[in-house]
Amino acid sequence: MAHALVVDDEKNVQRTLSITLSRAGHVVDVANSGEEAIDKINKTLYDFVVTDLKMGEVDGLGVLTAVKERDPETEVILMSAHGSIGSAVQAMKDGAHDYLEKPFSPEELLHTVALCLERRDLKSEVRLLKRSLEDPNDPDLIVGESKALKRILEDTENYAKSDSTVLITGETGTGKDLLARTIKRQSLRNNRPFVTVNCATIPKALFESELFGHVKGAFSGALRNRKGLAHEAHRGTLFLDEIGEMPLDVQSQLLRFLESGEIRPLGQNSNVIVDVRVIAATNRDLKQLIDEKLFRSDLYYRLDVLSLHLPPLRERRDDVDAIVDRSLTRLSKRIGREKPKITKASLQKLRAYDWPGNIRELQNVIERAIMLARGGEILPEHLVRLGSGSSAGGSPGSEGGIGELLPLADIEKMHILAVLKNCSGNQRKSARILNISKSTLWRKLKEYGIDSSSDGA
Ligand SMILES: Nc1ncnc2c1ncn2[C@@H]1O[C@H](COP(=O)(O)OP(=O)(O)O)[C@@H](O)[C@H]1O
Ligand SMILES: [Mg+2]
Structure with a gap:
């Protein structure tokens, strides 16, 4: 039909x-x-x-x-x-x-x-x-040997073929973004737009118009018609990243859109039919946000049709080797160096660390190690970004940390991660402990490539 x-x-x-x-x-x-x-x-x-x-x-x-x-x-x-x-x-x-x-x-x-x-x-x-012939140089390829990841990738392949909404959960840096792109790539909408809405960075007052668009004159400052992101994604995939940060009133509008398939740009008196596949991701515990009346439960159930959970890297250490290898290939190429070798001891240290910042943090450590190794083999002492405070006892990370001569920024980052972890990712609480404003904390998180909060899991 x-x-x-x-x-x-x-x-x-x-x-x-x-x-x-x-x-x-x-x-x-x-x-x-x-x-x-x-x-x-x-x-x-x-x-x-x-x-x-x-x-x-x-x-x-x-x-x-x-x-x-x-x-x-x-x-x-x-x-x-x-x-x-x-x-x-x-x-x-x-x-x-x-x-x-x-x-x-x-x-x-x-x-x-x-x-x-x-x-x-x-x-x-x-x-x-064409898609099934994966290109090994594809920057979006997910690698790893853990059972957990393999199961997730199997589910992903199945889910990709349907058009249902997918909810991806996991701490920051676990690969939620990457997984969303993988779903898109394996879906029938592959050649169609993939539009990301980062709910954590859109100012509250502009959210509705960003998402659904507006017509000229809809509000002061609306100088011309603007297509919303949902509309840009038409026939493709709309990725709602950090959905836990979406303001409540926008949540209601999103729910209406998901149910009707229609949007109404601000100031327009007719609806537009928009066909998108929605993928949402969050590092927050949405059930808890529902309890705190910060997230609509009806929207949650509408989004959570198919769910994928990416466990933190410390719960799938079997992925470390493959990710390290891949990072060495890609990052050395990016900075124009030959791919360095890495010693067994270094790999062991990487595998044992707790990775509060997950794969993003691992990549940062590798990038830095490539620089420090200056073309030689990567030795344990080149792995200098491994935090101390945030890792559990027994982690070799604790040998590093304070004893090492680190740049101030590294110490700051590690400390922020540790505090965040201690506060189960609660940024307000963390900012209070760090004695900085919430916006300063946000800026720093961005600066250090920590998308938002690090869930304490
Ligand atoms: N299994 C994996 N294999 C290779 N790279 C990965 C893997 N998981 C995550 N990454 C990389 O780690 C970084 C962080 O992943 P991202 O998807 O942005 O995490 P999140 O959205 O959960 O914060 C990205 O550069 C991503 O490409
Ligand atoms: Mg992300």
């Missing part, structure tokens, strides 16, 4: 085509003119459009252009009673799938439609196949 739009200025042609297509199981909309068709095309996504060539001001070629602009994957079949070869050739060049000369039989129409839908499916199959 597909969603079709029939465009013809002759009512009886419209009717005949609609009946034929509906009987074949398609959902059919009709438009009387090119203008009306363009209006519909902008509001709805059709699988295919059957349009007359000769019409009033906007003709079939105009409709074709509008369709392809909106979504190159919508197939277009042009019909004409005039059988002009020239237009047919032009239409093919412009991306029309096929050309039907009036009069044609219902069988001919259905045959053409079947062919174009088949072609669509083939195209997406080819895309899927």
